[in-house]
Every structure is written in structure tokens, then in C-alpha cells.
Amino acid sequence: MKREATLIAGDGIGPEITKATLEVLEALGHDFDWDEQYGGMAAVDTGGTPLPNATVDSIRRTRLCLKGPLTTPVGGGYRSVNVALRQEFDLYANVRPAKTIVPGGRYTNVDLVIIRENTEGLYVGLDHTFKLGGDRRALAQAMSIVTREGSERVARYAFEYAKAHGRKKVTIVHKANILKATSGLFLETARHVAKSYEGVIAVEDKIVDNTAMQLVMKPEQFDVIVTTNLFGDILSDLAAGLVGGLGLAPGANIGTHAAIFEPVHGSAPDIAGQGIANPGAQLLAAAMMLDHVGELAAGNRLRRAVEAAIVEDNVRTPDLGGHATTAECARAVARRCRS
Numbered sequence: 001m002k003r004e005a006t007l008i009a010g011d012g013i014g015p016e017i018t019k020a021t022l023e024v025l026e027a028l029g030h031d032f033d034w035d036e037q038y039g040g041m042a043a044v045d046t047g048g049t050p051l052p053n054a055t056v057d058s059i060r061r062t063r064l065c066l067k068g069p070l071t072t073p074v075g076g077g078y079r080s081v082n083v084a085l086r087q088e089f090d091l092y093a094n095v096r097p098a099k100t101i102v103p104g105g106r107y108t109n110v111d112l113v114i115i116r117e118n119t120e121g122l123y124v125g126l127d128h129t130f131k132l133g134g135d136r137r138a139l140a141q142a143m144s145i146v147t148r149e150g151s152e153r154v155a156r157y158a159f160e161y162a163k164a165h166g167r168k169k170v171t172i173v174h175k176a177n178i179l180k181a182t183s184g185l186f187l188e189t190a191r192h193v194a195k196s197y198e199g200v201i202a203v204e205d206k207i208v209d210n211t212a213m214q215l216v217m218k219p220e221q222f223d224v225i226v227t228t229n230l231f232g233d234i235l236s237d238l239a240a241g242l243v244g245g246l247g248l249a250p251g252a253n254i255g256t257h258a259a260i261f262e263p264v265h266g267s268a269p270d271i272a273g274q275g276i277a278n279p280g281a282q283l284l285a286a287a288m289m290l291d292h293v294g295e296l297a298a299g300n301r302l303r304r305a306v307e308a309a310i311v312e313d314n315v316r317t318p319d320l321g322g323h324a325t326t327a328e329c330a331r332a333v334a335r336r337c338r339s
């Protein structure tokens, strides 16, 4: 029986890469029972709002969503759909794998996953300016909120993820030498969680600035990284850069009430409608979604098919230096899924 899931095709190149993804999932024999809903500009055009209630209701029911990139409407006063979804479904863990796929880049053996706490830290919105004398913006202050509960659930997710995916080590990344209270609480809590995985998953901790340098010098040493919101935001983009950028970077947002899977890139308006977008990131997001529902073998098969189509069959879109179209990529990956 097919598992029900919400599908948001998205804006710009979204519908093109989503069509490719659906073709490949069908070839894989692990399709979902899709409830297609609108989001982003496509939803503004049809219903006047970027996040319709019907879309939220659908995700609440299915608890599972594959989402294409959404264009953030400019000048409409809409709040970001991504932020709204994060709040609505308490999506506390942002998961971003970075793996070398295309050979010949700077690094050959990167295979790491960054798990970023997604609801706390400096992103809680307590960010203000103050007036001093005649200067209305003389002083600015931001507040970072870290809770034991918030740290505990993201750390537990990271260790469970490591266990489920046969990973060996979790690195807790922090700045507890300076931010003794906030980063200190995160480190203390994550170390405590690590104790229940002793002998199963190795643990280490590293200060964030050293981690940034180590990621550039010797990224192969990392396996799973768990960290707070701001550090995770920066390090996950750094990690995407290590393996060749956005075209093959998937992401997952894991929450208590739902999980949403998406490519890390945006709607790429500069190439939308040309049929040349790389469907890789969306395909790898779908593989993460299969993992999440316990279909790890299917997820692995899909990842291998994407790699084989790019590396062995040399079917590459222009962003990867090739001449293939989105449709040709979908066909090549689908063929690999069937063989």
C-alpha cells in the first residue's frame, strides 16, 4: 500500500524538477500516494495566499511532504512560507547531507551530514535596536534562546539518525568557551544524550571556528555534525560548497508533527521554463523521504541511481558541466532504478 504524502511542486523550476522526481519514483517502484497542494507564488496566483489552509491541513493529515522551491513574493508583505511551515509543524531539526558525487572536484571523499537545531538560538526573533541620544539606531541587541528540551531533542535525533544510517560518529559543534550559558547548555545536553549511545556511536565535540577550518582542510574526518541554529546555517552552506554547490544538495526539516523534504536551492527564475534544471537535489530529497518512512533500501537505491546516471552514464545538466535536459536526467536515473 502506498504511503500518503503531500506534494508541493513549487515555483520557477519547481514543476520541472518535480515532474522528473515523480517519474523516477514510479520507476523505483516506491511512489507515494500524492495529495498535490499549492504553495508559494503558484498559490498566490490561484488563491491569494502563499500558504493556503488546504496545504497546511494536508500536511497535518499526511505528516509527510515533498516540497519544490518556493519563490518568496517580493513586496506583498507575505511572511516566508518556509518560516511559517517551520513554526506550524515545529520542524526542529534541519538535516543537510553533503556527499561528493561528481568526481574531479576539490575533495573526493566527503560524506557528512549536518543536523542543525532549527527553532531556537539567535533565530527566535528577539532582535532590536535602541535609541541613544539623537541616534535612533545607536545600539542593537539580539537574544539567543537555548533550552535543555530543544537541545535534547535535536541531539537525540542526530544520534538516532547516525544509528539508522550506519554512521560511526557524531561531532557536537559549539562555542561554549565564550558563550558559556547558551552554547554551554547545548554542549552539556548533547553530551548527556551521547551517553546512551556509548559503544554504538562515537562522540566528539569541536568549537565552531575550528570546525570551519577543519571542514575546509580535512572534511573527510566528519560524519554527523549536530549544532545550534546559526552555526548550522553557516556550516551547512559551507559543506554544500565543498561538494560542488546547490544542484545536488537536498534538505529535510524534521518536526514533532510532520517532516518536509526539499532541495536546498531556490526556484532559479533565471533558468525556469528552459527544461535544463538539475533534478538531482529534489531526487535526493525524495531519497531522504524514503529513509524517513523506513524505506532505507529504496532510498539507497535511488541515491545510487542518481550517482550512476551522473558519474557512469555522464548524463549531466549544464550546472554540472553537461548538456543534458531535466527530462534526459530523469530518464537516465529511472533506467538506473529499474536495472
Ligand code: NAI
Pocket (backbone or CB within 6 Å): 013, 017, 068, 069, 070, 071, 072, 073, 082, 246, 247, 262, 263, 264, 265, 266, 267, 268, 269, 270, 271, 276, 277, 278, 279, 280, 281, 317, 319
Ligand atoms: P536559487 O537557488 O534559486 O538560484 C541560485 C543559482 O543557482 C541560479 O543561477 C540558479 O539558476 C542556480 N540553480 C539553482 N538550482 C538549480 C538547479 N536545480 N539546477 C541548475 N541550476 C540551479 O537562488 P536565488 O536566485 O537566490 O533565489 C530565487 C528564488 O528562490 C527567490 O525567490 C528565493 O526567495 C527563493 N528560494 C527559495 C528556497 C526554498 O523554497 N527553500 C531556498 C532559496 C531560495
Ligand code: MG
Pocket (backbone or CB within 6 Å): 233, 234, 237
Ligand atoms: Mg541558510
